[in-house]
Amino acid sequence: MKKILDCIADAIKPAFTASGYDDSFAKITLSNRPDLCEYQCNGAMAAAKTYKKKPIDIAKDVADYVSHSQNKDMFSEITAVMPGFINIRLNPEYVAKYLNSMEQEPKYGLEESGKGETVIVDYGGANVAKPLHVGHLRSAIIGESIKRMGRFLGYDMIGDVHLGDWGLQMGLIIEELRDRKPDLPYFDEDHRGAYPAEPPFTIGELEDIYPAASAKSKEDEGFKARAQEATFRLQNGYGPFRAIWRHIMDVSLADLRKNYGNLGVTFDLWKGESDAQEYIPGLIEDLQEKGLAYESQGALVVDIAQEGDSKELPPCIIRKSDGAALYATSDLGTILDREKAYEPSRYIYITDKRQELHFIQVFRVAKKAGYVKEDTPMVHLMFGTMNGKDGKPFKTREGGVMRLEELMAQINGAVYERIMENRTVSDEEARKTAGIIGLAALKYGDLSNQASKDYIFDMDRFISFEGNTGPYILYTIVRIKSILAKYSETAGELGPDVKILGAASETEKNLMLQITKYHEVIPAGFKETAPHKICQFIYELSDVFNKFYNSTMILKEENKERQASYIKLIRLTKGVLETCIDLLGFEAPDRM
């Protein structure tokens, strides 16, 4: 259904036209002076130059016309004020009508603007055989939210975890495994026949092997050289190492699925750098044939500089001087794979902002070589660093990188303690609820910030039940659930003919007007890849709801028609809140 701002604009357009002004000036915005009006139109001031008239006269023409037009019932006020603002208030009956139709439609009347578009979302970025740590957190949380928003808007969203599964870490693990278990058949050059189906290690061992190998390679040059050699052999298809690699993948992926699952993050594709390998020889050949790739200092590079660059950007290296492919090559290969399989109409990559240059390079090569159509948007949604309270990158107390599991355990533990302080619920329920609230606290704490900026992770603040936090939003939903349950106990379910009535109080009208922003906020959040806009919306919605709640005795209302209207309104409020937190990637418990 139409956004309420557009409804208002359409209602006043005839007034502009009839008074001799272009109706493109009939643009409505939310009022920035709520004490004066609900909506405003600044078009008269913009039109003043064009028509060489005083803004106030134009505003008066428009306001007068509307006041006498057939659309006048839509407004309770439309007035021209100095220097040329048109101040607008909506008739409460009109707002109620809008909400009633909203309530009846699927997705509350949100238009599915994305129908027919396929979008690849590249997020996650986990490395196989390395545990997830807080550095992976933002990509997963933000990406999941963007994916859900797009899907809700009707886009065919394809989320790809894009694993780091082809790098030096594989060689490191192979050689460390050789040192630990030299008798394994993978290291016996004379071994014939199949290799065991069972992996030669558990996830626990694997998690120990990689850090050990990584540390060893920094001290032991010989070991590092062996790892590089092993990586090279793996990448060139050496059978025994491919067999180990398969084991590493199987063991690690099961663990990654579990960990991402605990975060409420799922992927449609579990592809990785290894899947791009088959495209690389052809890719390099093609870039050479097209005359884009040339030798420079022994490496093969593609120029990506363009008119208008404020600085000459370095060329994109697609083959190292030792002949090996690298990051950019792999990402280009992945693009070829995606074009072949999906022909996406848009790409969204969600990574750390330090990779900005890399993606500029990759995108330009992809466009220059014609792998991706010129008009296909390739978006790099970059996010900033998650810092500790000291403003420096978040670390464990010992100064190491904190694992995601540990972070979540800490948050859930802290929430659990808070629940147990005030309530006597069963331990089992408290644990479960703590998990739900903890995830909301973590995700909301992250998503409520602008993605591109660094932000400070402050657990005490994020898990607080007060202020602009996830738990506060959940609390509001739980409170509404409680009222609805009590109502249905005594009065039963709402009949289908119950209508939301025109607002009886200012707090009620504020709640109703806030709900109408829903149609504006969700498409904007996706278009601008800005989940924090959804957060801001539901925080404000929770706030106006709580003010309404505090000033209105819903269950004691004696007028049954009015009471049913209240119930329907708060049910709609709950529905909108739940829809939005689902888009952010978390859910509300029944009690907390």
Place this chain on the structure above:
RNA sequence: GCGUCUGUAGCUCAGUGGAUAGAGCAAUGGCCUCCGGAGCCAUGUGCGGAGGUUCGAUUCCUCUCAGACGCACCA
């Protein structure tokens, strides 16, 4: 050195070419015959600095200061 991004209240963060720049936390003072007080109401402080464009700039431009990040064979 060059480039990109950031700088808003004591702290954490929103925000817009337009009227009086908003929230939360923290501080202080109120509100329970009341559907969950994990709430509501009230009080105080600010656009890093200097120019410019504009009728109007916190927003756009230039310079400057401070911080983060990046600058070809890591991913």
